[in-house]
Amino acid sequence: MLEKALVGTKRYYMLLAILMGIFALGFLFYLRQLQVGLSITGMGRDVSWGFYIAQFTYLVGVAASAVMVVLPYYLHNYKAFGRVTILGEFLAVAAVTMCVTFVLVDMGRPDRVMNVFKYPTPNSVMFWDIIVLNGYLLLNIVIGWNVLECERHSVAPPKWIKFLSYVSIPWAVSIHTVTAFLYAxxxxxxxxxxxxxxxRFLSSAFAAGPSLLILLCLLVRKYTKFDPGKEQIQSLAKVVTYATLINVFFFFCEVFTVFYSQIPDHMLHFQYLFAGLAGKSRLVPFMWFSIVGMTVTAILLTNPKLRRNENTLAMLCGMVILTTWIDKGLGLMTGGFVPNPMEKVTEYAPTIPEALITIGVWALGFLVLTLLYKVAVSIKEELKA
Amino acid sequence: MGIDRREFIRIAGLSTLLGLGGKGAFELLRPGQVEASMAAKPAAEGVVRWAMVVNMRKMDDDTAKKCAAACHRVHNVPNFAQPKDPKDALPPDIVNRYEVKWIWPEHFHNAFPGEEHPHMPEQMKNLPFLLLCNHCDNPPCVRVCPTKATFRREDGIVNMDMHRCIGCRFCMAGCPFGARSFNWKDPRPYITDTYPGYPTREIGMVEKCTFCAERLAQNMMPACVEASSGALVFGDLNDERSQVRATLKRYFSIRRKVHLGTNPQVYYIV
Structure with a gap:
């Protein structure tokens, strides 16, 4: 099946070339980082995790959200999702690939990465995170690939694939839970x-992941002969709606506990993010945009008319992706580290090399995604013809 | 007789898998190991438990500076504000970000956030409280380290294997005292006099105060204690006749963030 990824239109080759170019640029800066160390980034002794780990966290969510197409299909026999499960699973593969790469890129000594396996340490949450992430990657590759292969030959997938699909459902929940436990x-x-x-991680994941999947379905429909289906997109839109509403609800649960209890250790971080602390307020406009935008989007999504119109739906999905990304990709890391344990305020902003390395990893992920989607879509087109 | 190639590969592969999984499983099935790193240890007979008392009645800016300088000198801690070569000079905000600190002074409201109040003695607010690794009985940094590069010794010292550290910085997020430093930048151009008795570091790993484990092994006091003219007291908490026990018995002392349950072993007399 891999041969399907090798032949395509000129536009396909162009897309691959562009993604490879961006990846190569990021890689060059990464080589520089290997030489001069993480001083190439904007991190420091107070904000010791930054953009890399934030992207990792966000993308674990995107990966976990594949369960939102797998679960209705396998547990509730919701046949319509049979058309899009493969898109969800391959999105998960690309997302986990990025996660693993971001962790590697963030390491001070990537040459010693094998120490994690040489000295396994179960009391570290990172040990479990590595297990669940790699397991999830493997599960989605095996399941996605085999189901597609069977579909191609018009035979039912073997029983063990079905078993693995059931396993992948709680596994998806576990990857984001364990990732939250890293911090919590x-x-x-x-x-x-x-x-x-x-x-909260899970709700924002099930909002952002399916939103991205909807956008990808719309793109696939526009640029290929395979239509993921109107009903499928609408069902995903309902998932996005509920998940976004729950995410906003969880956020306000947190805000209540923090501000009614008035415990400074918890309040100061919110004050930094939403009002600024000690005259430093770099993230304030982003955080307000995120929470107000997320709330408004959630309310708009409850309107069936806006949901059914695929143009407005696409815009709302874009907003969900953006606002959850600000919350998890910008606010979560810096907010956790500011103020520092001595209650001093040191702000963080990524440097240009750090941003380019980050974009390079994203390009790698989208390269994997493009190749996998090309295979999937080609098989689907072939079956239709 | 003998096995064919296929069979060999099968057995070799399986035993590798079992070997790898086996080690993890073994760790998992030895709850004692995990508990040991998580629970505070009761004092046992004949076991040393190192601890430090910072006597703020004897502390002043000059002494604090001497203590920090003595420590940083014998541990080759870089000073990013003083490069060997002037062309390596860095702006002050960058210096703050890269800074490696094993022991350093802070004001009361930074050392004990939330404990200050407007009516406390004015002079107390400005005293240099020396901060360092607390060598907690229940250290979160040890709990979170994915390679056991940070570990707790029998004598209570929380030490580091800098050759094993992968630089993930989980311990920096885990430490509630800001006691850990990462080598963001090659430290060597910022060490004016390299001290031959201690290794210098490379980029990409975490480091911190070790209670001078290397000096204790030679029956010497920690470098900061030696330079403190009596403001720092160090010794065995399990020894009733030790100076730390006598000092703690005589004066009321406080510790940083005890409500977090890490059981810090650096005590402050105010």
Whole structure:
């Protein structure tokens, strides 16, 4: 089936070339980072995780959201999603690829990465995160590839594939839960020390992931002969609507506890993000845009008319992606580290090389996504013909 | 007789898999190991438990500076504000970001956030509280480290294997005291006099105060204690006759962020 990824239109080759170019640029800067160290980034002793780990966190969510097409199809026998499960699974593969790359890029000593396996340490959440992420990657490659192969030859997938699909459902939940536990169990970081972090991670994931999938379905329909289907997109839109509403609800649950209890260790981080602290307020406009935009989008999504119109739906999905990305990609990391344990305020902003390396990893992910989608769509087109 | 190639590869592959998985499983099935790193240890007979008392009655700016300088000198801690070569000079905000600190002074409201109030003695507000790794009995940094590069010794010292550290910085997020530093930049051009008794570091790994484990092994006091003219007291908490026990018995002391349950072992007399 891989041969399907090798032949395509001129536009397809162009897209590949552009993605490879961006990846190569990022890679060049990464080589520089290997030489001079992480001082190439905007991180420092106070904000010691930045853009890389933030993208990792966000993309774990995108990966987990594949469960939103897999679960209705396998557990509720919702046949319509049979057409898009493969798109969800391949999106997960691309997303986990980016996650793993972001973790690697963030390491001070990537040459020692094998130490994690040489000295396995179960009391570290990172140990479990590595297991669940790699397991999830493997599951989605095996399931996606085999189901597609069977579809191509018009035979039913083997029983063990169905079994693996059931396994992948709780596994998807586990990857984002464990990722939340990386942060939610640290005693000195008030912004992260909350039991609602894993639920919030999941709700924002199930909002952002299916939104991205809807946009990808629309693109696939526009540029190929395969139509993922109107009903499918509408069902996904309902998932996005509920997940976004729940995400906003969870956010306000957190805000209530923090501000009614008035415990400074927890409040200061919100104050930094939404009002500024000690005269430093770089993230304030972003955070307000994120939460107001997310709330408004959630309310608009409840209107069936706006949802049914695919143009407005696409815009609303774009807003969900953007606002959840600001929340998780910008606010979560910096907000957790500011103020620092001595209650001093050091702000963070990514540097240009850091941003280019980040974009390079995204390009790598979209390269994987393009290749996998090309295979999937070609098979689907072939079947239709 | 003998096995064919296929069979060999099969057995070799399987045993590798079992070997890898086996180690992890073994760790998992040895709950004692995990508990040991998570629970505070009761004092046992004949076991040393190192601890430090910072006596703020004897502390002043000059002493604090001497302590930090003594520590940073014998541990080859770089000073990014003082490059060997003037062309490596960095702007002050960058210096703050890259800074490596093992022991350093902070004002009361930074050392004990939330504990200050407007009516406390004016002079207390401006005293240099020396901060360092607390060598917690229940250290979060040890709990989160994915390679055991940070570990807790029998004598209570939370130490680091800098050759094992992968630079993931989970410990920096885990430490509630800001006691950990990362080598964002090659430190060597910023060490004016390299001290031969301690290795210099490379980019990409975390480091912190070790209670001078290397000096204790030679029956020497930690460098900061030696330079403190009596403001820092160091010793064995399990030894009733030790100076730390006597000092803690005589004066009331406080510790940083005890409500977090890490059980810090640096005590402050105010």
């Amino acid at each position: 169990g640290l005693p000195g970081r008030g912004y992260w020390l909350t039991a609602i972090m894993a639920p």
